[in-house]
Amino acid sequence: MPIETSPTIAPHGTDAPRLRVAAAMDTWIVSGPGRQISALSQALKAQGVELRVFMLQRSGRPASPFIAYLERAGVPHVVIPDEGPLDTALPGRLRQALDEWKPDIVQSHGYRMTTLMFLLRLAGLGVPWIAFFHGATDENWKMRLYNRLDRMLLRRADRLVVLSEENRHAFADVAERVRLIHNASFPIPPDGEPVRLEHLRQPGQPLIAAVSRLSPEKGLDLLIEAIARLSAIGRPVSLAVAGDGQELAALKRQTTALGIEDRVHFLGLVQNVTSLYSQVDAVVLPSRPGREGLPNVLLEAMRADAPVVATAAGSVPEVLAIPVSGELVRPGDVDALVRGIEAALARGRSPEASAARAKAIDRFSLERRVAAHLSLYGEMRPDLLTRAPLGATVAATT
Numbered sequence: 001m002p003i004e005t006s007p008t009i010a011p012h013g014t015d016a017p018r019l020r021v022a023a024a025m026d027t028w029i030v031s032g033p034g035r036q037i038s039a040l041s042q043a044l045k046a047q048g049v050e051l052r053v054f055m056l057q058r059s060g061r062p063a064s065p066f067i068a069y070l071e072r073a074g075v076p077h078v079v080i081p082d083e084g085p086l087d088t089a090l091p092g093r094l095r096q097a098l099d100e101w102k103p104d105i106v107q108s109h110g111y112r113m114t115t116l117m118f119l120l121r122l123a124g125l126g127v128p129w130i131a132f133f134h135g136a137t138d139e140n141w142k143m144r145l146y147n148r149l150d151r152m153l154l155r156r157a158d159r160l161v162v163l164s165e166e167n168r169h170a171f172a173d174v175a176e177r178v179r180l181i182h183n184a185s186f187p188i189p190p191d192g193e194p195v196r197l198e199h200l201r202q203p204g205q206p207l208i209a210a211v212s213r214l215s216p217e218k219g220l221d222l223l224i225e226a227i228a229r230l231s232a233i234g235r236p237v238s239l240a241v242a243g244d245g246q247e248l249a250a251l252k253r254q255t256t257a258l259g260i261e262d263r264v265h266f267l268g269l270v271q272n273v274t275s276l277y278s279q280v281d282a283v284v285l286p287s288r289p290g291r292e293g294l295p296n297v298l299l300e301a302m303r304a305d306a307p308v309v310a311t312a313a314g315s316v317p318e319v320l321a322i323p324v325s326g327e328l329v330r331p332g333d334v335d336a337l338v339r340g341i342e343a344a345l346a347r348g349r350s351p352e353a354s355a356a357r358a359k360a361i362d363r364f365s366l367e368r369r370v371a372a373h374l375s376l377y378g379e380m381r382p383d384l385l386t387r388a389p390l391g392a393t394v395a396a397t398t
Contacts, residue, residue: 019384021051022103024113028064032296039186041075043370056082091119104381111150118153128380131157135293163293164315184369185299185361192271197279200265206237206281206345211297214245219286226337228258238263242270277304282344285310289331302357309340325356
């Protein structure tokens with residue numbers, strides 16, 4: 001990652017213009033991308049950039065936990081009523097909200113906001129548009145259709161941000177507009193009651209965890225198969241799965257068929273994930289290739305000094321490039337996953353491994369991501385930004 005100068009707000013005395021960035025997101029839960037945006041908003045403020053979140057709230061549903069999260073963090077946000085997939089007035093409400101605030105740049109996060117921004121572009125919205133691709137899911141035919149549409153419309157943005165070289169190659173046809181900006185590692189504020197896992201431990205046996213959406217590309221079926229093989233060779237471990245999704249029933253049937261339902265525990269959504277990392281002996285990310293960006297769970301677990309096992313998908317190899325920082329295994333290979341789990345448990349939280357994890361996540365600091373965003377914003381609005389060095393900040397962009 002090269003050292004670059006990063007743009008800062010051009011000084012104009014006390015009347016200096018502030019760069020306004022609208023981040024349009026459609027999320028109900030407090031997700032990894034949501035936490036990234038919240039931390040980024042707070043960090044950009046010190047650089048003279050106001051990043052405001054524009055989010056949807058489905059009518060008739062309880063208030064999104066993400067709204068409360070933003071409020072606790074002090075992140076400015078606008079909540080836009082949403083009547084559902086057939087809400088034809090939604091583009092107009094989003095347009096009105098943007099017109100009232102007058103952002104200098106708009107970011108879209110997720111297929112629905114990408115679609116809305118495309119429609120607003122057709123309707124004449126001239127604000128520079130940056131689309132973010134966070135990865136895709138294969139949980140059902142509807143999501144596959146949405147993701148295919150998303151990949152088409154992402155190419156219409158002025159800039160397209162991806163999280164891994166793997167993702168960048170997928171958009172090679174618009175390479176001149178693609179920018180790679182990695183997720184950042186930062187402390188996660190406490191959110192909700194701590195999860196308790198003591199009752200899941202079996203005497204003398206390790207407890208590992210997976211924190212993931214329950215969809216096929218996340219490879220949890222491979223991890224469950226690995227748990228069964230470990231039991232078969234006399235090295236049993238228990239698994240706590242934090243997350244929800246349409247694969248839940250199928251994964252439960254798999255544990256029953258393998259006779260390990262007493263070793264695999266499905267926790268559902270866990271808000272306070274930091275309380276989970278400290279209670280397990282390893283965190284495993286068994287993702288299949290082609291859909292992963294840079295998993296927030298990987299950075300979070302390593303910051304909490306949890307031993308990690310992860311498949312070589314997305315930007316995972318870059319994160320685990322520091323020797324002994326984690327176990328990198330071949331995607332789709334259950335035997336490799338078994339060996340990785342055994343190695344992670346043997347290495348544990350040794351001083352050498354802990355130091356390697358700390359060194360690894362330093363390469364993905366929030367300061368790097370701020371520098372990368374400022375550089376990108378400088379491309380979009382050079383009239384409001386001027387290039388000036390930010391000390392020795394290293395831009396996490398190419």
